[in-house]
Amino acid sequence: MFTQHISRRFNKDLEELRTQVSNMGGLVERQLAQAIEAIVSGDSDLGLDVARRDFKVNQYEVEIDESCSRILATRAPAAADLRLIVAVIKVITDLERIGDEAQRVGICAARLASEAQPRDRYDELRSLSEHVQDMLHDALDAFSRLDVEDALRVVEEDKYVDQEYEAIYRQCISMMMEDPRTIKRFMDVSWAARALERIGDHAKNICEYVIYLVQGKDVRHTELEDLRNQVEQASKGS
Amino acid sequence: MPQVWFTLFARLGLLAAAGLGIGWLYGQPVYGLLCAVSIALGWQLLWLFRLERWLNGEKMDFLPEGEGIWPRLFARIDFLRGRTKRRGKRYKALVKQMRQATRAFPDGGILVSRNHEIYFMNHAAEELLGLKRKKDRGARIENLIRDPDFVAYMQAGTTSKAVQIPSPLNHGRWLSCHLVPYGMDQQLLLVRDVTALVQADKMRRDFVANASHELRTPLTVITGYLDALADDDSLADDLQVPLQEMQLQAARMRTLVNELLRLSELESKGPARQGKAVNIAALMAAAAQEAKAMQNCPHDIRVNIESDADLSGEVADIQSILTNLVSNAVRYTPQDGQISISWSTDDDGGYLVIADTGLGIRKEHLPRLTERFYRVEDGRERIGGAGGTGLGLAIVKHALQRHGAKLAIESTPGKGSSFTCTFPVDRIIAVA
Numbered sequence: 001m002f003t004q005h006i007s008r009r010f011n012k013d014l015e016e017l018r019t020q021v022s023n024m025g026g027l028v029e030r031q032l033a034q035a036i037e038a039i040v041s042g043d044s045d046l047g048l049d050v051a052r053r054d055f056k057v058n059q060y061e062v063e064i065d066e067s068c069s070r071i072l073a074t075r076a077p078a079a080a081d082l083r084l085i086v087a088v089i090k091v092i093t094d095l096e097r098i099g100d101e102a103q104r105v106g107i108c109a110a111r112l113a114s115e116a117q118p119r120d121r122y123d124e125l126r127s128l129s130e131h132v133q134d135m136l137h138d139a140l141d142a143f144s145r146l147d148v149e150d151a152l153r154v155v156e157e158d159k160y161v162d163q164e165y166e167a168i169y170r171q172c173i174s175m176m177m178e179d180p181r182t183i184k185r186f187m188d189v190s191w192a193a194r195a196l197e198r199i200g201d202h203a204k205n206i207c208e209y210v211i212y213l214v215q216g217k218d219v220r221h222t223e224l225e226d227l228r229n230q231v232e233q234a235s236k237g238s
Numbered sequence: 239m240p241q242v243w244f245t246l247f248a249r250l251g252l253l254a255a256a257g258l259g260i261g262w263l264y265g266q267p268v269y270g271l272l273c274a275v276s277i278a279l280g281w282q283l284l285w286l287f288r289l290e291r292w293l294n295g296e297k298m299d300f301l302p303e304g305e306g307i308w309p310r311l312f313a314r315i316d317f318l319r320g321r322t323k324r325r326g327k328r329y330k331a332l333v334k335q336m337r338q339a340t341r342a343f344p345d346g347g348i349l350v351s352r353n354h355e356i357y358f359m360n361h362a363a364e365e366l367l368g369l370k371r372k373k374d375r376g377a378r379i380e381n382l383i384r385d386p387d388f389v390a391y392m393q394a395g396t397t398s399k400a401v402q403i404p405s406p407l408n409h410g411r412w413l414s415c416h417l418v419p420y421g422m423d424q425q426l427l428l429v430r431d432v433t434a435l436v437q438a439d440k441m442r443r444d445f446v447a448n449a450s451h452e453l454r455t456p457l458t459v460i461t462g463y464l465d466a467l468a469d470d471d472s473l474a475d476d477l478q479v480p481l482q483e484m485q486l487q488a489a490r491m492r493t494l495v496n497e498l499l500r501l502s503e504l505e506s507k508g509p510a511r512q513g514k515a516v517n518i519a520a521l522m523a524a525a526a527q528e529a530k531a532m533q534n535c536p537h538d539i540r541v542n543i544e545s546d547a548d549l550s551g552e553v554a555d556i557q558s559i560l561t562n563l564v565s566n567a568v569r570y571t572p573q574d575g576q577i578s579i580s581w582s583t584d585d586d587g588g589y590l591v592i593a594d595t596g597l598g599i600r601k602e603h604l605p606r607l608t609e610r611f612y613r614v615e616d617g618r619e620r621i622g623g624a625g626g627t628g629l630g631l632a633i634v635k636h637a638l639q640r641h642g643a644k645l646a647i648e649s650t651p652g653k654g655s656s657f658t659c660t661f662p663v664d665r666i667i668a669v670a
Contacts (some may be wrong), residue, residue: 019380026384033404130409137406144371144381 010075014084017067018144021088021095024060025140028095031057031102032136032199036129038109039192042117047109050102057099066090080213087213091143094209098136102201108192115185124171125193128164132196134204135161142210148231151207160200161190161200163184168193240305253278327549346429354379354392354425366429368407379427388415390541397425402432412436443502450498461488467498490627497629501559501610504636515548515667516556518590522579525560529568529577536571536594542580548667549588562630563592563657571596575654588666599649607647609633634659641665 031050038047068085071077075084102160142151172186172193211219217235219227253274261270285308292298292312301316302309340347346363349355356374364371367383374382380389382405391401400416414432419425464485470550473481520664526539548557560579567577575595582589599607603614611628634657640647642662649655 015378019378020383021380022378023389026389029384030386038323133409140384141368141382145379146614188254211636 007008008042013071013075014081017064017071017084017088019118020060020064020067021091022140022144024057024092024095025136025143026106027060028057028098028102029059029133029136029140031099032105032129032133035102035105035109035205036126036133038189039112040122040126042113044110044111044113047106047113050106051110054099054103057096060129061092061096064088083213087209090209091206094205095107098151098199098202101199104195105192108188112188112192113140115188122189123190124164124168125196127162128168128193128196131157131164132200132203133202137212139203139206141209143213148211148235151230152231155197155204155227158200158204159224161197165193165197202234224228242305242310243484244565250278260299264589276454286440301525331370332482339345342427347428347431348379350379350425350427352423352425363429366405366407366413366431381613385436393413395587400428402436405431405433408641424514434489443505447502448496450495450502453495454492454499457488457492461485461492464488466614492528494627494629497633501629501633501636502607504555504633504640507640510551511663512550514550514552516551516553517555518549519546521553521557521560524579525557525564526579528561530632532565532568534573535568536575536577538572538576540576540578542578542582545583545588546583546669547588548669549641549661551641559634559637559659560592562634563659566572566630567592567594567596570594571654583666583668585663588661589662590659590661591656593654598651598653598655599647600651601649604647604649608645 012149031053034046035050037043037048068089072101073087075081097114135154138150138154140156141147142154169190171192176183176186207222211231216230217234218231220229254271257272257274257277258267259270261267263274266272288302289308289311293315301312333489335655340360343360343362346366347360348369350357350359354381355376356369357376359369359374359598361371363369369382376469380392383389383403383407385403387401388403395417397417397419400414402412402414405411405413411431411433413433414426414430416430417425418428422424464481468481468485520542521585522541526541531536531540537610564577571577571594575593577592580589580593582591599614603612606612607614610632613628635645638659642665644660645656646660647655648658
């Protein structure tokens with residue numbers, strides 16, 4: 001899609017930009033995986049490591065932002081290229097927020113490590129996180145492959161993540177009512193779950209930018225049913 | 239000149255001569271010659287026409303036969319065509335076989351260009367990495383396999399080692415990726431599922447950690463009672479010696495268990511954190527003091543500090559490196575020998591050297607020296623009395639690894655040994 005410019009330098013710039021976003025995505029994926037690992041294994045050092053490493057994600061955001069501005073200024077891109085730049089600027093904002101949420105989960109993990117581990121070793125949280133990790137991974141894949149179908153699938157996944165979050169939240173409340181001494185711990189658990197749920201939303205946003213990038217349609221704030229119809233129409237038209 | 243060409247020229251010559259002769263009879267030799275040439279040209283054109291039709295795919299019932307140049311050309315082309323066709327078939331079969339073989343291959347293989355663009359992958363790679371064979375052709379592999387370690391590995395282009403990454407597809411599975419260059423600037427990426435290996439390694443580590451932890455409790459009870467017994471004056475005299483021996487062995491076992499725990503702790507931790515300055519000179523002095531308190535210690539222990547740079551790392555690790563190496567040296571050096579502990583730095587890194595003038599180690603033992611419980615069994619006696627646990631050098635190796643450092647051992651039997659720890663530049667904190 002972005003390899004037909006007469007200027008080879010321009011092609012290379014755009015390719016570089018996409019790789020940079022992928023690298024940033026890879027780092028964020030790892031941050032998330034390690035934050036969860038820290039909670040499940042009760043490893044406070046790992047949790048703090050994750051929190052400390054968030055600055056790298058931020059660094060990436062600044063670098064990619066700069067690259068985007070440079071391309072906008074020197075190449076004055078149009079059409080698909082312009083959409084790529086716009087999409088990248090938006091995607092990295094969401095990635096940076098995911099990084100922040102992972103940082104939050106890491107801090108929760110460090111705090112939870114000093115409490116007693118529950119018997120189920122945070123099984124629900126692990127299941128929710130695996131779901132969210134898959135969503136993020138698929139969203140970044142969809143961005144790399146410019147695959148609208150995959151992007152749509154991730155958007156549809158989000159409602160299951162929301163349901164899982166609801167379940168954990170309710171469970172936390174009932175646990176806290178049962179035994180007020182656990183309030184501190186379950187506050188942290190619900191914080192972590194909340195952060196994971198937000199990551200799911202950010203992954204969904206990334207997919208919406210992919211649809212925008214490929215089809216030129218802004219599908220934010222659309223109902224799921226409408227969204228599918230719109231995308232199908234657009235892909236028939238093209 | 240081959241026969242055919244001779245015949246061709248002979249025939250042309252004959253025709254020209256006949257034309258010339260007939261023309262001369264009628265008084266117009268030039269026209270006669272012209273006629274003959276036209277006939278010859280027409281004949282050749284006719285053959286050319288047939289050849290062109292045949293090459294363009296028109297069926298011929300049978301190929302022209304005869305000795306002339308044209309029939310020979312036809313026959314030759316027909317032969318070449320047949321050969322190409324047979325070769326094509328053979329290559330096709332070969333390619334098919336190769337395809338089937340790569341499909342049956344249990345490990346993933348991906349061919350990538352110099353810019354890391356994918357242009358072929360087998361089915362195993364597709365399944366292991368979650369790629370799409372058709373869709374991902376031409377895509378940059380780093381855009382799809384985004385693990386930071388993998389990206390760094392691809393960028394570095396070092397092909398001697400493999401990199402281990404978590405599977406992008408299945409949580410909890412591990413893959414090992416190895417880049418192998420071939421051809422001009424193409425690379426083959428081999429992907430293997432090493433989950434079983436990783437798990438076995440983890441199980442081994444967990445087992446050692448748990449076992450040594452569980453052994454500690456009963457041991458504490460035993461030593462407690464032994465100490466109480468030793469203080470008891472009413473104990474019969476003939477039990478004193480066995481009791482002392484029991485205390486000695488219990489103490490030895492405690493050290494062993496502690497070192498096992500220490501080793502498994504070192505193994506499971508990641509690289510040592512940067513930034514914390516370790517005052518190596520103070521640690522060296524302390525190690526020398528400790529050595530002097532040991533039995534049968536050589537009188538000549540030297541501490542040479544040639545650099546005032548500090549080390550960045552973890553104090554406990556550096557301390558156990560020093561203690562282990564120095565106590566080893568004491569154990570194998572006679573009392574009139576010499577031990578030197580030196581620290582120096584240059585542009586390439588820092589060097590911690592512990593050298594002795596002791597018994598030395600034979601060459602064949604050197605590579606295996608850092609293995610757990612490896613003992614040099616060549617009848618050499620330890621000078622420093624009761625020996626170590628057999629874990630000392632393994633601990634040193636792992637503690638060094640955490641700091642990105644390497645251990646080099648040099649030794650001459652009868653003359654002495656030197657243990658050199660080389661620390662990388664980024665672990666050296668130069669004093670401004």
